[in-house]
Amino acid sequence: MILTEKKPIEEIKESLKNNKKVFILGCGTCAALAQTGGEEQVKEMAQLLSDKEIVGTAVVETPCDKRLLKRDLRAISTALNAADAVLVLSCGVGIQTLVDLTGKIVIPGLNTKFIGMTEHIGEFYQRCLACSDCILDETGGICPISRCPKGLLNGPCAGHMDEKCEVDREKDCAWVLIYKRMKDIGKLDKFREFRKPRNYQISTAPQQVVGSGSE
Numbered sequence: 607m608i609l610t611e612k613k614p615i616e617e618i619k620e621s622l623k624n625n626k627k628v629f630i631l632g633c634g635t636c637a638a639l640a641q642t643g644g645e646e647q648v649k650e651m652a653q654l655l656s657d658k659e660i661v662g663t664a665v666v667e668t669p670c671d672k673r674l675l676k677r678d679l680r681a682i683s684t685a686l687n688a689a690d691a692v693l694v695l696s697c698g699v700g701i702q703t704l705v706d707l708t709g710k711i712v713i714p715g716l717n718t719k720f721i722g723m724t725e726h727i728g729e730f731y732q733r734c735l736a737c738s739d740c741i742l743d744e745t746g747g748i749c750p751i752s753r754c755p756k757g758l759l760n761g762p763c764a765g766h767m768d769e770k771c772e773v774d775r776e777k778d779c780a781w782v783l784i785y786k787r788m789k790d791i792g793k794l795d796k797f798r799e800f801r802k803p804r805n806y807q808i809s810t811a812p813q814q815v816v817g818s819g820s821e
């Protein structure tokens with residue numbers, strides 16, 4: 607799932623300072639699970655913005671899916687049209703999909719962080735940064751891009767101590783985990799291979815389309 611965190615309310619208020627009528631839109635999928643953009647958080651946000659005229663609130667099923675958002679917007683279009691701005695509690699994809707469909711002024715209420723694994727509700731771990739060139743086969747299924755703070759392709763660095771990361775001594779060094787895993791599965795030869803610098807062009811290409819669909 608896509609992990610998001612709430613922006614500070616002061617930042618949101620500053621972004622909304624020129625907008626009187628506000629619609630608050632939440633996400634019923636990832637942001638609801640992350641407890642950043644579900645029913646409760648939308649209600650809470652409406653209370654925090656008591657100085658504004660809240661013309662409507664809604665939690666749509668999946669704002670990052672254009673087809674589903676289009677369907678869900680039909681029920682709220684009147685209130686949405688009355689708003690000067692829409693405060694969106696979803697990841698950046700949901701926000702941009704709303705802009706594509708409505709052209710409304712949008713204010714992000716959340717920061718989009720990473721693709722994460724859910725351990726428990728409210729407890730998530732960064733596991734993928736969508737780098738466009740997955741090397742999990744070379745690292746025993748443990749991602750160094752998202753789990754090593756330096757994103758090293760060849761590790762560990764000299765800073766690891768007692769199997770912990772130098773950046774955060776509470777966390778396991780990703781490359782020590784990778785080493786142990788590769789040893790367990792008999793692939794230390796692969797571990798020792800030098801991995802060349804990444805080709806960042808493939809992960810920064812604008813307008814990237816995956817699959818054969820067109821807009």
Ligand code: SF4
Nearest residue numbers: 734735737740741749
């Ligand atoms: S290498 Fe890591 S960041 Fe890249 S796609 Fe695979 S899991 Fe995601």
Ligand code: SF4
Nearest residue numbers: 754763771772779780
């Ligand atoms: S100690 Fe390990 S996880 Fe931390 S930055 Fe160095 S290689 Fe990466």
